[in-house]
Amino acid sequence: MNIYLDLFLSFMKISFFTIGGGYAMIPLIQSTVTEKGWMTQDMLINFIGIAESTPGPFSVNISTFVGYNMGGALGVFCASMGILIPPFIIILFIYYVGKKFATNPYVLGVMSFLRASAIALIFTAFISIAYSTIIISNELTGKPSFNWLGLIIMVLSFLGMRFFKKIHPVFYILISAAIGIVFYGFVL
Amino acid sequence: MKNNKNLKTYFYNLIQLAWTFFKIGAITFGGGYAMISVMERNVAEKKKWITHEEMLNIVAIAESTPGAIALNASTFIGAKIAGFLGALVASLASMLPSVLIIVGISLLYNYFADSQYLYWAGLGMRGAVAALILNAVLNLGKFLKTERRPAIWAILILSMTLSLLASFEIIHFDNIFIILGTMVIGFIYTTIDIAVKKKKDSNKAIDPIGNNEDNTANRPANVLTDQELERNCNILSHEKNWASSVEQDINVENLQNKNPENDQSFNSKNGGNK
Numbered sequence: 001m002n003i004y005l006d007l008f009l010s011f012m013k014i015s016f017f018t019i020g021g022g023y024a025m026i027p028l029i030q031s032t033v034t035e036k037g038w039m040t041q042d043m044l045i046n047f048i049g050i051a052e053s054t055p056g057p058f059s060v061n062i063s064t065f066v067g068y069n070m071g072g073a074l075g076v077f078c079a080s081m082g083i084l085i086p087p088f089i090i091i092l093f094i095y096y097v098g099k100k101f102a103t104n105p106y107v108l109g110v111m112s113f114l115r116a117s118a119i120a121l122i123f124t125a126f127i128s129i130a131y132s133t134i135i136i137s138n139e140l141t142g143k144p145s146f147n148w149l150g151l152i153i154m155v156l157s158f159l160g161m162r163f164f165k166k167i168h169p170v171f172y173i174l175i176s177a178a179i180g181i182v183f184y185g186f187v188l
Numbered sequence: 189m190k191n192n193k194n195l196k197t198y199f200y201n202l203i204q205l206a207w208t209f210f211k212i213g214a215i216t217f218g219g220g221y222a223m224i225s226v227m228e229r230n231v232a233e234k235k236k237w238i239t240h241e242e243m244l245n246i247v248a249i250a251e252s253t254p255g256a257i258a259l260n261a262s263t264f265i266g267a268k269i270a271g272f273l274g275a276l277v278a279s280l281a282s283m284l285p286s287v288l289i290i291v292g293i294s295l296l297y298n299y300f301a302d303s304q305y306l307y308w309a310g311l312g313m314r315g316a317v318a319a320l321i322l323n324a325v326l327n328l329g330k331f332l333k334t335e336r337r338p339a340i341w342a343i344l345i346l347s348m349t350l351s352l353l354a355s356f357e358i359i360h361f362d363n364i365f366i367i368l369g370t371m372v373i374g375f376i377y378t379t380i381d382i383a384v385k386k387k388k389d390s391n392k393a394i395d396p397i398g399n400n401e402d403n404t405a406n407r408p409a410n411v412l413t414d415q416e417l418e419r420n421c422n423i424l425s426h427e428k429n430w431a432s433s434v435e436q437d438i439n440v441e442n443l444q445n446k447n448p449e450n451d452q453s454f455n456s457k458n459g460g461n462k
Contacts, residue, residue, distance in 0.1 A: 015255045017367050022221075022257065023324040027351065027363050046310040048317045050293060055217050056286020057256035064290040069298070073291075080287060084279060087255025091263040092275055094249060101249060109378025110371055111252050112331075116340045117370040119329050120347035121363060126321040128355045133314040153315030161323040169323075170217060172316040180312015181305055 003071050004078045010036065011063045011082030018059075019111070020118050025059050027121035030128070038066050041132055048129075049173045059083050130154065149183055201270050206281040208235065209262050214285035216258075223258035223282075224250070227265070237269050258282065339377050343370055 010032050018025040026048070033039040039047070051061040060083060067079030094101045101107060133150040137143060157172040208230055216223040224247060232243045250260035259279055266278025300306045335341070347366045353359045 013364070017254065017364050019254050020251065020257070020328070023321060024328070025256075026321065031354075031363050042310065042314075045314050045317050046306075048320070049310075049313040050297075051290075052317075052320060053217070054286065054289050054293065055215060056213055056283070056289070057223065057258045059256045060259070060283050060286045061290050064287045065294055065297075068291050068294040076287060076291060080283060083255070084259065084283065087253055087260050088263050088275065088279060090253050090255075091249070091260050092267060092272065094253065095264060095267045095275075101252070103248070105382055106375065106378050107252055109381065110374040112335075112337075112340060113343050113370050113374030113377065114367070115328070115331065116335075116344040117347035117366055119325060119332070120344050121351050121366065122321065122328065123325050123348060124351040124355050126318060126325055127352060129314070129321055130318045133318045136311065147311075150311070150315045153312060154318045155315075157316040158319035158322055161319055162326075168217065169316075169320055172319065173313055176316040177309035177313045180310070181308045184308040184311050185304065 008078040008082040016086040209281040213282035
């Protein structure tokens, strides 16, 4: 398939099927971009960190990144239009036709189910990212090894996020990136 | 002549709309709810384009429709202020800053792609990203504390099992089927639930105790329950700390006062619909 069409349709699918926004999109993005070979799992994890440190919605950030890498400026356009168009049409429809959408008992009912499965999907994304954090394969030999430092960073930044809510998550991303350079580069 | 003047104000509004949403897109880190609370401050409090109550409804709609919440909210607010063109302008303007920034980052990323430093930084960052996602799971999962319907828990466990199996490639299928399946099951369950509630309602005369539990099924269609209102208010003030750490000069106190406990008039206005 034409890469531009593929970008447009893939991101349209991601956008259409994620309700709740933000991190609820990660599971679908993860399976789409890794299966299509647009990004590796490691690159995606790096990018989640980068996206958290830059302004704007996660979906727009990731669609721009993938779009730019796969098809330059036109790729960015196709991918971000894919992200924008389905919700745009639905919102306009609600605005002009179905104002009571958000309080419709059927919508609320289905929503409470979707919230549950969205949590399940994000939890799975967490498990897969935590796995990539704790078990890393050697760059050259590909031999898997246990990453103690990664586990420690994960636990500490999680506790930090839970107990010091005033600190922006970007802080943890930047600090742990710095720790990564110091330890993996010079100490270990 | 008069028409011409209207057209002029219309375009002036569009430009103002574009600029406001461009700014919102450029300064809010963390996306989603952080962006919504900045939107509330700028669009509802400063510009007074919409009211606080309208904003609460917009949050409810943006959450229950597909796509990024912040983008959905911009589309809706844009439509409210200037129709179709307004919706287009607002959503594109709020996307534009992150598109530009990410294109810049992509250039840098590709330039340094083979750098050892980037590899080490990425390796260190992984733990924090995993923590970030787990934190998101816990934040989104707050509603489960009060969730008593076994069907919801069944869906949660079933989707978790299926997606974990798929994630470790034990079985092969697309996550989309989990979402589609949930929609179908949710719809069937809700339909039956509503039918049962209706029947119970018609039996109320016989049952003098009555079942007065607040249910989504048997209330007027255009009002949010107190619980939902409170939740949406919290969303608006939620993550205010994140937003304010980015944008120090914006005053968050106003937003905090919007909590339903503090705002009596707001509470009484919406409180009587149980």
